[in-house]
Amino acid sequence: MYPGRNFPPRRQNRRENVNESIRVREVRAVFPDGTTEVMPTSVALRKAQELGLDLVLVAPTAVPPVAKAVDFGHYTYDQKKKQHDAKKKQHVVQVKELKFRPNTDDHDYDFKMKHAIRFLAEGNRVKAVVQFRGREIAHADLGKKLLIRFAGDLAAHGTVEGQPRLEGRNAHILISPVKATGKSPAGEKPLL
Numbered sequence: 001m002y003p004g005r006n007f008p009p010r011r012q013n014r015r016e017n018v019n020e021s022i023r024v025r026e027v028r029a030v031f032p033d034g035t036t037e038v039m040p041t042s043v044a045l046r047k048a049q050e051l052g053l054d055l056v057l058v059a060p061t062a063v064p065p066v067a068k069a070v071d072f073g074h075y076t077y078d079q080k081k082k083q084h085d086a087k088k089k090q091h092v093v094q095v096k097e098l099k100f101r102p103n104t105d106d107h108d109y110d111f112k113m114k115h116a117i118r119f120l121a122e123g124n125r126v127k128a129v130v131q132f133r134g135r136e137i138a139h140a141d142l143g144k145k146l147l148i149r150f151a152g153d154l155a156a157h158g159t160v161e162g163q164p165r166l167e168g169r170n171a172h173i174l175i176s177p178v179k180a181t182g183k184s185p186a187g188e189k190p191l192l
Contacts, residue, residue, distance in 0.1 A: 017057035018072055019045060027057070027067040038064055095174075097127045100150075102142040109146075113153055120157045120177040129172045143171040151175060 005100040022041050029044035030036050032051070039047075041055075048069035054076055059066035068075075096119040098112045116126045128150050130143035147164040151173055158175040165172060 008173075017060060019049075019054055020187060022055065022057050022067065023056075024060075024065050024067075026064045028062070028064050029055070030058075030066065030068045032069060040069070044069075055152075091123055093124055095125045095127050097129060099144060100128065100130045101144075102130055102132060102136050102139055102146065104146065111148075113150065116154055116175070117157050120154065121176065123177050125177070126154075126158065126175045127172055128175065129170050132169045132171075137169055140166055140171060145171045 022045070024041060026038060027041050027044050028036060028038050030046070032053070034182075044067055045055045049150070051069060053069045054072040054075075055067050056070055056072060057065055058068045096116075098116055099111070100112065116128070119126050128147055130146055132140065132143060142167070144164045149163075151160045154175055156178075158177050161174040161176055163173075
């Protein structure tokens with residue numbers, strides 16, 4: 001090793017929980033013909049190798065641990081495919097942000113409300129922000145009224161998480177989507 005280089009040592013490329021790496025005395029062995037029996041690991045390994053297969057520990061926490069006689073390459077391929085499919089089906093909730101000004105026009109307000117309804121229908125959360133510039137901060141009450149109106153208009157589509165908050169030169173409110181049960185949101189807090 002060269003001086004000054006602190007690389008971690010290479011890890012052995014040894015498959016864990018496969019064939020000789022299985023470190024338990026006894027396993028519940030499952031074979032391709034459907035037979036299941038509890039036997040010593042060495043006997044199960046010998047029987048799997050006679051069939052031309054690998055012995056893979058599929059449930060190491062069970063008592064006794066469950067080992068299956070399968071082709072290890074096909075087994076890892078199936079595991080990766082299941083993980084990929086599960087990842088494809090999951091939905092990550094995002095926070096979509098809509099920005100307003102205290103004197104936002106009605107048309108712009110309606111346009112942004114339609115976007116918020118679409119975001120909530122997709123299952124995302126909506127953060128409505130009113131930005132104050134210059135002397136507009138003196139009229140923070142206008143921004144809060146706008147947010148309360150916005151939350152009231154979206155009451156059928158989402159639940160409000162708390163009161164409008166003023167942080168620096170912005171006032172904001174968070175709205176979460178209503179669950180697909182079709183009922184009105186339970187435990188919704190009244191605004192002001």
